[in-house]
Amino acid sequence: MPILIGFLWLIGYWLIGEVFVHFTGLPVSSGVVGMLLLSVTLTIRGRVPNSIAAAAQPLIALLAMLIMPGVVGVFFILDELAGQWPAILFALILGTLLSVTTTLWLLKRLMGKHYAR
Amino acid sequence: MPANALLNTLSATPLFAVGLTLAAFLLGNLLFKRFRKPTWLPAILIASLLLAATLAVIGLSYDTYRQDAGWLTILLGPATVALGMPLYQQLPHIRALWQPLTICLPIAATLAACYALLIAWVLGSSPLILASIAAKSVTAPIAIGITEQIGGSVALLLGALLITGVATAAFVGLAARFLKIEDERIIGFALGLNGHAIGTVRAFEISPTAGAFASLGMSLTGIFTALILPLAWRLIGVDG
Incomplete structure (x- = not known):
């Protein structure tokens, strides 16, 4: 039963997120609002209730499966974007190389005395 | 014709699409372990290739499949909320290094999107493509929400x-060697910030510390981008 109680909490937070987005009109997703509310609640309580852990852990482990139906879609738009792929690939790969290097360099500089050799 | 009738019978229920997805996911994971976990071929890519090939072979249209698989993907909502739990568990790390992290995160997360957007824009990509790749470093459940809001293709x-x-x-290994960085916290954070869940999985292979910092980088980038990108997109859209 704990898993169901936890699942109900997660759905509840998601629905609160929906209501929040509906009334504020902010362009954020209800999942993100629910996620922030959950972590604030846990911080106030100071621990993770068993029910939440029982529902959250398996869901997080299954994230990759939940996005699969969407990932598969990319193989069905290959033709649509035929001439565009070289630019997309180049942008993603070079962009990622640049941003990985920047993050590493920046955080090393910022950590200064915290930096461990 | 009989094969067609069979497909129609099977795809009359969403359980067919759900079953195909579960099977491809499990098989993908199995093959991934068999191949000794190559970094360039993550389990989800193997599983997706298997699934796409299966759909093509049996002749099930992607639209039908996606609609039926909605019985699974609806769980993305509560799964995104569930990420609040690891985020809470990372709080001690955030407190210990809050100064460098709070300065690094907004700059690095913004650049993670901007480098690719700028290159794609220079190469003449359409607004639809730009909107679709803007959330490229954000963890999937959050990125899907962002992309739907700014009108990209999921x-x-x-x-x-x-x-x-x-x-x-x-790239992280190469860049870290080039910059002479050995601190696992920095490497982990860079993996999660830029490479979302795939980077985080890689970080856990390095060490638990790297993994914790990767989850931290992934969560913070997701939150930051989810809050900023749709607003920024709206502003740029109004100006342009």
């Missing part, structure tokens, strides 16, 4: 996530 976004994740896992 299918292209997920492809971009896959490429970005694999590229991050491959």
Whole structure:
């Protein structure tokens, strides 16, 4: 039963997120609002209730499966974007190389005395 | 014709699409372990290739499949909320290094999107493509929400996530060696910030500390981008 109680909490937070987005009109997703509310609640309580852990852990482990139906879609738009792929690939790969290097360099500089050799 | 009738009978229930997805996911994971976990070929890519090939072979249209698989994907909502739990568990790390992290995160997360957007824009990509790759470094459940809000293609976004994740896992080692960085906290944070879930999985292979910092980088980038990007997009859209 704990898993169901936890699942109900997660759905509840998601629905609160929906209501929040509906009334504020902010362009954020209800999942993100629910996620922030959950972590604030846990911080106030100071621990993770068993029910939440029982529902959250398996869901997080299954994230990759939940996005699969969407990932598969990319193989069905290959033709649509035929001439565009070289630019997309180049942008993603070079962009990622640049941003990985920047993050590493920046955080090393910022950590200064915290930096461990 | 009989084969067609059979397909119609099977695809009359969403359980067919759900079953195909579960089977491809499990088989993908199994093959991934068999191949000794190559960084350039994550389990989700193997599983997606298997699934796409299956759909093509049996002749089930992607639209039908996606609609039926909605019985699974609806769980993305509560799964995104569930990420609040690991975020809470990372709080001690955030407190210990809050100063460097709070300065680094907004700059690095913004650049993670801007470098790719700028290159794609220079190469003449359409606004639809730009909107689809903007959230390329954000963890999938959050990135899907962002992309729907700014009007991109979710299918292209997920492809971009896959490429970005694999590229991050491959480049971090090279870049760290080039910059002479050995601190696992920095490497982990860079993996999660740039390479979302795929980078985080790679970080856990390095060490638990790297993994914790990767989850931290992934969560913070997701939150930051989810709050800023749709607003920024709206502003740029109004100006342009």
